[in-house]
Amino acid sequence: MTAAALPGRVRTRNPERLGTDRLAAALGAYRRFGSQAVVVDMGTALCVDLVTADGAYAGGIVYPGVDLSYRALRDRTGLPLPAFSVPGGGRPTGMPDTTEEALRRGGRVVVPSVVGGLISHVREFAGADLPAVLTGGGCVPFLDLFPEGLPYDPHLNLRGIAEYVRLTTGVCA
Numbered sequence: 456m457t458a459a460a461l462p463g464r465v466r467t468r469n470p471e472r473l474g475t476d477r478l479a480a481a482l483g484a485y486r487r488f489g490s491q492a493v494v495v496d497m498g499t500a501l502c503v504d505l506v507t508a509d510g511a512y513a514g515g516i517v518y519p520g521v522d523l524s525y526r527a528l529r530d531r532t533g534l535p536l537p538a539f540s541v542p543g544g545g546r547p548t549g550m551p552d553t554t555e556e557a558l559r560r561g562g563r564v565v566v567p568s569v570v571g572g573l574i575s576h577v578r579e580f581a582g583a584d585l586p587a588v589l590t591g592g593g594c595v596p597f598l599d600l601f602p603e604g605l606p607y608d609p610h611l612n613l614r615g616i617a618e619y620v621r622l623t624t625g626v627c628a
């Protein structure tokens with residue numbers, strides 16, 4: 456899967472440098488919405504990308520992923536990794552009073568806020584009503600915290616691969 460096989464559809468300065476996962480997710484969003492859209496992919500990195508109404512990749516933002524950030528903190532300090540697999544338990548009350556809860560609270564407060572801020576940033580340039588979609592395994596522990604209008608699609612990359620096949624071969628996958 457390469458940008459070179461999609462002439463004009465990767466509108467960045469160096470299309471060949473675009474991660475294939477970002478290209479796949481953008482094409483998946485195009486297949487899903489058929490319109491301009493914002494893709495939030497929470498994997499090793501947090502990528503927030505823009506796809507145009509005609510299915511082109513139009514640029515995006517990269518930030519270190521949640522798991523990676525906590526691993527870096529652990530490696531530099533010896534602190535434990537927070538247990539995000541524990542169910543959210545609703546809105547927290549009071550200040551965290553253990554190291555574990557302090558670490559966990561950080562992610563639960565920061566992740567929705569960072570994701571919301573990045574989507575708003577893209578919408579400032581591209582349109583306030585732009586639909587957005589979440590994908591990537593890193594979303595899973597935070598799904599209870601995102602607004603209802605922000606769907607999670609774990610198969611966006613696969614939809615994108617199907618779209619890539621359609622665009623490059625004409626065969627509907």
Ligand SMILES: Nc1ncnc2c1ncn2[C@@H]1O[C@H](COP(=O)(O)OP(=O)(O)O)[C@@H](O)[C@H]1O
Pocket residue numbers: 476497498499500520521522523590591592593594595596
């Ligand atoms: N089911 C899950 N629950 C919680 N975290 C997950 C889950 N699946 C993946 N992750 C986390 O998401 C990240 C990887 O997600 P993935 O979409 O596979 O990323 P990548 O595209 O970088 O391979 C890792 O940081 C991993 O810890």
Ligand SMILES: CC(C)(COP(=O)(O)O)[C@@H](O)C(=O)NCCC(=O)O
Pocket residue numbers: 472473474475476477496497498499500501502517520
């Ligand atoms: C930005 C990424 C590290 C994201 O990878 P992921 O988190 O999806 O595993 C990857 O898409 C990549 O290495 N991209 C190359 C640079 C670019 O897309 O501009």
